[in-house]
Amino acid sequence: MEYFIDTHAHLLHNYDAKHLDDVAESGLVKQVWLLPLNLYVPEFNFAHDDEVLEVGKRYPGLFLPFGFIDYFKGPEQIDRMKEQGFVALKAIRPPLPYDDERYFPIYERAEALGMPILFHVGIISHRTREQLLKPVKTGPGNMHPNMLDGIADAFPKLKLIHGHQGVPWINELFESIFYYKNVSCTVTGLIDYDWLIHNLDRRTSFGEPFSSRMMFACDGFYGKEEYWKRILELATFTRMFYREVGRTWHWGATEKEFMHGNAERLFPEFTALLK
Numbered sequence: 001m002e003y004f005i006d007t008h009a010h011l012l013h014n015y016d017a018k019h020l021d022d023v024a025e026s027g028l029v030k031q032v033w034l035l036p037l038n039l040y041v042p043e044f045n046f047a048h049d050d051e052v053l054e055v056g057k058r059y060p061g062l063f064l065p066f067g068f069i070d071y072f073k074g075p076e077q078i079d080r081m082k083e084q085g086f087v088a089l090k091a092i093r094p095p096l097p098y099d100d101e102r103y104f105p106i107y108e109r110a111e112a113l114g115m116p117i118l119f120h121v122g123i124i125s126h127r128t129r130e131q132l133l134k135p136v137k138t139g140p141g142n143m144h145p146n147m148l149d150g151i152a153d154a155f156p157k158l159k160l161i162h163g164h165q166g167v168p169w170i171n172e173l174f175e176s177i178f179y180y181k182n183v184s185c186t187v188t189g190l191i192d193y194d195w196l197i198h199n200l201d202r203r204t205s206f207g208e209p210f211s212s213r214m215m216f217a218c219d220g221f222y223g224k225e226e227y228w229k230r231i232l233e234l235a236t237f238t239r240m241f242y243r244e245v246g247r248t249w250h251w252g253a254t255e256k257e258f259m260h261g262n263a264e265r266l267f268p269e270f271t272a273l274l275k
C-alpha cells in the first residue's frame with residue numbers, strides 16, 4: 001500500500017511506545033500531524049501538548065507536534081511554543097469567536113513565526129461543562145468555518161487549516177476555500193461525502209480545483225494497536241472512494257494528492273522535516 005499523511009490526529013495519554021515504533025517502521029504513514037487535546041479532564045486519556053512534544057521529538061519528521069493555543073493567555077505563548085519545538089498550532093473551543101480581534105495578536109505571532117494553525121470547525125464531540133477544564137461553551141457556536149476568512153484576510157502569510165469540513169456550515173467552507181489562497185482543509189470527523197462528490201472538481205476564484213486544497217486525515221488516536229487498525233481501514237476505504245466513486249468524476253484522479261501530495265505541496269516546511 002502506498003503511504004499516506006495523516007493531517008489530523010491525536011495521541012493517547014499513556015501511549016504504548018513499542019506500538020509507536022511499529023507504526024514508524026510500517027512505512028504506511030509518512031507523517032502524522034499530532035494535535036494535543038488540553039481542554040479535557042484526565043478521564044478521557046487524551047494526551048496534552050507535553051506528551052505530543054515528547055513523541056514529536058522521539059520521531060522527528062514523522063510525528064509533528066502541534067502546540068495548543070490557550071485562548072485565556074496572550075501572544076507570548078506562541079513564541080514559547082516555537083522555542084520548545086512545536087511546528088504548528090491547534091485551535092479549539094475559544095471562549096469568544098475565533099475571529100474576535102482580541103485574538104489577533106496570537107495570530108500575528110503565528111504568522112511571524114511561520115506556524116500554521118489548524119482550527120477545529122463545526123460540529124464537536126458532545127461534552128458537558130464538567131468534562132472541560134476551562135469555562136468555554138460546550139457547543140460549536142464560536143467555531144464557524146467562516147470565522148477563518150477574516151483571519152486569512154488579516155494575515156495572508158499565515159496558513160489556516162479547517163480541521164473538519166465544518167458540518168453543518170459546509171457552505172462556509174466552500175466560500176473560505178473559494179476566496180483564500182492560504183486556507184486548506186483536513187477532511188475528517190463527520191464527513192459529508194455527498195458534498196465531496198459534488199464539489200471536489202469545482203474551482204476556486206483562482207481557478208484551482210477544490211480537490212487541491214483537501215487533505216486526508218483520520219482524526220484517530222495513535223498509541224494503541226486496535227486504533228491503528230481502524231486508521232488503516234479508513235485509509236483503504238478512502239483510496240477506494242477516490243478510485244471507485246471518483247472514477248466517473250474529475251476528482252477521482254487525485255487520489256495520491258488527497259492521500260499525501262496536497263499536504264506535501266501546501267506545507268513544504270513540514271515535508272522538509274522528513275528524513
Ligand SMILES: [Zn+2]
Pocket residue numbers: 008009010035219
Ligand atoms: Zn480531532
